[in-house]
Amino acid sequence: MYYSLDTKGNDAEFSNDISQRKWEANTHNLEADNLPKKLDNLNVGLIKSGSGVLTLSGTNSYEGATIINAGGIRLLSKDSKTAQIAGSVYVNNGSILSGNGVIKQNLTNDNSIIRPGNEDLSDLVVSGKYTQTGSAKLILDFGNDDNSKLIANNYDIQGGTLQYNPLEKYYTIDKEYKIDLGDLANYINNFTSIEVKENNAISFKISLNNLDKQTINKTITTSPVSDDQTEKQDNAGNYDSSEENSKKDDLNTQTNPSNPDQNSKGYIDDQTEKQPISDDQTEKQDETKNYDNSEENSKKDELNTQTNPSNPDQNSKDYIVVTPTIKKGVYNGALSDIREGDLNSAYQDFFTKIENGDQTTFNQAVKSIDSNLIADIAPHVFSQQESFNQSNMMLAINPVMFNTIDNIAHFKQSPTYLAYNGITSSDFVYDMGLIEEAKSFIWYLSPKYKKIKADNYKGDAYGFDLAFGGNPTPNSQAIFNINFVKTKLNFNDNPGNFESKYINLGANYIYDFGIAKFLSGAGFGFGDNKINRQIIGTNSNLSSDYDTKTASLQLGLSKDFVVSDNFTLTPLVYTSGSYMFQDKFRESGSLFATEYEKISHFSTSITGGLYGTYKLKHSENTTDISLYSLYERRISGKKLKNSYSFVDFPSLAKISSDQKLNKDVISVGINSKTSFKNGYFISVGILSEYIEDANNINLMTMFGKRF
CATH class of the missing domain: 2.160.20 (Pectate Lyase C-like)
Incomplete structure (x- = not known):
């Protein structure tokens, strides 16, 4: 029964x-x-x-x-x-x-x-x-x-x-x-x-x-x-x-x-x-x-x-x-050495948890340990400095920024211009309305927003450019910039983030020789950076706070071609040298805290492109539409070297890696600026950056005055 x-x-x-x-x-x-x-x-x-x-x-x-x-x-x-x-x-x-x-x-x-x-x-x-x-x-x-x-x-x-x-x-x-x-x-x-x-x-x-x-x-x-x-x-x-x-x-x-x-x-x-x-x-x-x-x-x-x-x-x-033996290929060299060593109870508990959990969590945990976030962040900081350099250079050579260039197209083929060539500053010319009163100085404030999407991270940045410039001589112009940006990035394969506050001081000087313009620029930047990350399988976060310093120099040539009364085309080419220094720092936290060695890196690049401006004249106001395209090619310093070690395992050899910097960058932008009779102007613009491992979009507005 x-x-x-x-x-x-x-x-x-x-x-x-x-x-x-x-x-x-x-x-x-x-x-x-x-x-x-x-x-x-x-x-x-x-x-x-x-x-x-x-x-x-x-x-x-x-x-x-x-x-x-x-x-x-x-x-x-x-x-x-x-x-x-x-x-x-x-x-x-x-x-x-x-x-x-x-x-x-x-x-x-x-x-x-x-x-x-x-x-x-x-x-x-x-x-x-x-x-x-x-x-x-x-x-x-x-x-x-x-x-x-x-x-x-x-x-x-x-x-x-x-x-x-x-x-x-x-x-x-x-x-x-x-x-x-x-x-x-x-x-x-x-x-x-x-x-x-x-x-x-x-x-x-x-x-x-x-x-x-x-x-x-x-x-x-x-x-x-x-x-x-x-x-x-x-x-x-x-x-x-x-x-x-x-x-x-x-x-x-x-x-x-x-x-x-x-x-x-x-x-x-x-x-x-x-x-x-x-x-x-x-x-x-x-x-x-x-x-x-x-x-x-x-x-x-x-x-x-x-x-x-x-x-x-x-x-x-x-x-x-x-x-017990370690399976081939599951841990890298350093992590394998750690696993084979004499570990304390905290590390033993960690390995017990991930090795006996599900495969997905294990893979994520190993990846979070192996992730060298500095290898992603340092190139981003380097690229950010180069973006400032490019932005400052474009504003400096913009043919509608200063009144002296504004009037070239109007008088270039006019007999009146020929008759009064050399005495354009006379009151008679101003009274006749043949040329606006010369405005030798300019200031502007430009809020900016940037959407960042890279292979290993994504995020956004916002900040502003503040500039003041003028014409030291009739054939030259100089402009000084303060660039500020606050960035936050989230990593795709790690529950961590990067935050930075970066300020750059820049200056550009342009001299017109007649047959061409000599372009120059320099910048010095300082960044306060924070990284927070988590090792999958632990309940604690690792954090670090460190500084970066950058310096750059640009030299080049450009030429304004007045195609018509309303259209000016400016080809340009310039070379850049950029240097970044990052001091040694270490993470605070528990398991697998990392100490990063200092980074000292120098790179050169060459940039070429076209800048076109079309002028729309209204009764009292003028609208300028600018379209530009630039291509930057890195010449030297294509790989950024960095190394790190685990704080709890100082006897292990340092882990070194070479991170490729952006080899080619294509930038395409469009800008619309409206100038008022009283000297004030406003503008809006958009800039797209196409990089091998990232696509970024920049939105810009500007408010300023010529006087």
């Missing part, structure tokens, strides 16, 4: 002691026509179906079979109470039996999974025989100092897999861990395959013992159990080969029927014929090496004593040795 329980995907627990009540004939009418037959001495069993795990934590005395057809059953011994199943257990259809406790009769693993212990390195004791067939799997957990065991009175291993499963512990690289097999060691050759489960970073080498280091491959090379040994076991009260095959066929027929009703009936018939175990029979089983409650613990202790002898040569077969 069986009780069937379908957990339907839920987990449940029976913590009580489940007993059985047999048929009591004296409570029934023996003359009844519908009186059930052959129910005397029938034991009660349990059929577990449905996904989900049923936990049995009581001392269960029902003597019928326990059949697991789906999901799993877990034995859970609590405190001083040992979980127990009094009858035999059959694990079928890929289901799972796990836990610690005692199975008083036999355990059959038919293409399913047995996992002793509750991830606590405890044991599962089988007082009868353990049978494993087909593609079944026996999983033994191990940790740093112990392992779970399946302790049976006899073993019938007919194939399948023996898997050693490392619990979520920290494993010292190249340390040898012994796995105690007990009597199972005598049958290790009968498994089809033996394996050790790997985690994200660690694989385990297997050898038979500490002495011969014989590697166990999927094809087992140990000697099989001899016929004499088998015969000796049979004589000692265990099953002989013919009985095993017969029993196995019988069990397979019963546990895998085409009709489930026949399955239950088969077990009922079996239990009907089986008489209850009397006290004499129990005593006889004890004499033939079956476990009773008092002997189970002593047997387990005896096995432990046998597998750890004072002389290892006497019992080398009772254990295997597993040696």
